[in-house]
Amino acid sequence: MREKETRSDPTSCKCSVCRVHGESDWFTLGEKDLQDLSRAVRRRNWLAGQALFRMGDSNRGVHCISEGLVALRKFNPQGDFVLLAIAGPGDTIGYRAYLSGEAHHTSAEALGPCSACFIPRDLVSSLLERNPALGIRFMRRALRDLDAAQDNVVQQVTLSNRERLVHLLLVLLQRTGETAPDGSRQMLLPLSRIDMASMIGTRHETLSRIMGRLEHEGLAKFSGRHVHVPSVRALADELHERLDA
């Protein structure tokens, strides 16, 4: 029956041959631990809008995303939310609540169809015991996230809505954009206008107007979720020196 699990259970898979293995936090594990991981891990699929976990849930383990994008959101009591980060293939999420032992402070929601492997607390603990390098990976992730969050604060304070939108577009272009033969770049936005607005800290109406203005100025063309940027350079010039990154 163990055989059945490792070989034919569709929710199981070999981590060592996972497509995200190379970029994930888990590739530092030894042969033996990887086998343990493969055996205990449960892969699941989510549809757009479904939650991997919610703010306030107690932590029961971490997720390693294999496909699709996941939004990390924080809500306030009124139900307003801010989209704090977008996690993708290879990213481990829920590590923070795992490490701190507290309830989740953010909600993780699939932005589109996606799949991820769930690694239960106990297994993470035993893997961490035997693999200090895994702990280092988590720590570096926390440090990077901290840095990103602080940069975010600085941007909120020092940049205009328009500048923040331009910045967001540049970041997304770098992550998911494709270069056309003529050097222009295009992409399919992984986010609704509402989510984009919540990332840059404005209302979706305002976002819509800014997009209209950018389009009018020829800096970008928006059609539904499709974006075409004739010149990344010109777009980047919009925040001339206003960023450290």
Added chain:
Amino acid sequence: MREKETRSDPTSCKCSVCRVHGESDWFTLGEKDLQDLSRAVRRRNWLAGQALFRMGDSNRGVHCISEGLVALRKFNPQGDFVLLAIAGPGDTIGYRAYLSGEAHHTSAEALGPCSACFIPRDLVSSLLERNPALGIRFMRRALRDLDAAQDNVVQQVTLSNRERLVHLLLVLLQRTGETAPDGSRQMLLPLSRIDMASMIGTRHETLSRIMGRLEHEGLAKFSGRHVHVPSVRALADELHERLDA
């Protein structure tokens, strides 16, 4: 000469009897390590405005603050800055650049006369090797800071300037306020208006006006850096349920 250092050098001291020892990250160390620490540590004093380290400096160790307050700031290329956090006695700062191995991403500047002990990289490394608990402390500090930074983003996005000022006042009151016999509270602000404005993400002129309004409404009285709050309850009601904390 070693004796001279440990016994009479005014820059040296015994960590085990340090006034912040109980609340610092270092109290988990064993007897032997504490002695090593006491011997290698160098205490220094700074005046208001002087920097313990600056953004871009390479990391040479960490500081454990023994007295006074230190502002952690982030600058953009124009020289605008945001005050991200205020560290006080017992707090270890510079740990992030130490752990990530990168240059400092923030500047640390004394808000008033203060003193702190400098612990060189190499010593931190050897202490960490022998004391996993110290690493855990650093990690928890990173997780707390991450949480604070994300909450900060949420506040920037969902709260008005006035609400953010009220929140800042409440936090400062809790940290440094004194209760009068009649239940009212007062404190001496550790920050200039400019710094406060940069914390809540607005201009100092606007801050001044909001303060004027709060005073006019009887919620608080400002005189220089002195603040008097007749009813913390009334002040807190200003952000009725708008916060999770």
Added chain:
DNA sequence: CGCCAGGTTGATTTCGCTCAAGCAATGTGG
């Protein structure tokens, strides 16, 4: 004494929020 940084106050303008309507795409139940 004059200078200067930090703070307040005023006048003006800009930006972005709110409310509101309209529209396209998608889904749902009869």
Added chain:
DNA sequence: CCACATTGCTTGAGCGAAATCAACCTGGCG
């Protein structure tokens, strides 16, 4: 298959909050 709700997005009008520019005050400090 149609009537109808729903959701996501755009657009408009009006308003309010806050940025900007500028003058002025105040308390140190050389």
